[in-house]
Amino acid sequence: MRMGQSYSLWSYRDKQQLLNxxxxxxxxxxxxxxxxxxxxxxxTINQLKSMYTALNRKKQRQNYKWKPEETYILFAHVIIYGKNWANAKFLEHLTSEQKRLKYRSTQIQLQKNQNKQMQLILKLLNYRLQLILKQTELVIPFELLVNTQLLQIANMQTLDIEKDFLTLAISLIQKLINCNYNKSI
Known part of the structure; x- marks a missing residue:
């Protein structure tokens, strides 16, 4: 505040005038x-900046219903130009923070869906291998094999679930082959 000025509250009209x-x-x-x-x-300029920032945050918090095509545009832009949200010159009616949050929340949701799919595939693989084990009369604690592999995958701490799943599948197949080989000797 300048010397000699008193503090005054912002009226609704002042706030709208500032935004305009x-x-x-x-x-x-x-x-x-x-x-x-x-x-x-x-x-003061600092007061104006502070109020504008506060008003913008309030505006950002209001829920915005993203259209599917906007989400596609967002992901296409990130693929082509990267995650430079401050310089993102697309979907200009949205703030850089809204774009960043939408990108991140969509990524998390996709990851959760992928994890669920991989868990289902693992269950199906477990069921199928149990049938194979029964038919070939192999006695292998399959759950132990799967749990051991899942622990190894968890320790890898990667986000490449498909690679981790393939690692698990290959390892299990190798163990089955080794068991068959040892049984035939």
Whole structure:
């Protein structure tokens, strides 16, 4: 605050005027705070910036219903240009934070779905190998094999579930082959 000025609350009208002035004073993505401050002589530039930031956060918190095509555009942009959210020149009606959060939440959801699919495949593989074991009269504690492999995969701490699943499948097949070989000797 400037010397001799008293603190005053922001009215709804002042807040709307600030939002409008900021939008009209933007030039190449930068805000001319001096011209905004000329319209609010009783406020400092720091006060204006603080209020604008607070109003923007409130606006960002409001739920936005993403359209499927917007999500596709978001992922296509990330694939082509990377995750530079501050310079993202697409879907300009959304903030960089909204884009970043949508990208991250969608990634997490896709990962969860992939994990569920892999768990189902592991259960089916377990069932199928149990049938094979019964038919070939092999006595192998299959659950032990699977659990051992899953522990190894968990210790890898990778996000490449398909690679980890293939590692598990190959290892189990190798153990089955070794058991068959040892049984025939």
């Amino acid at each position: 002035l900021v939008e009209t004073s933007k030039s190449q993505g930068k805000i001319d705070w001096q011209s905004v401050q000329n319209q609010f002589p009783e406020r």
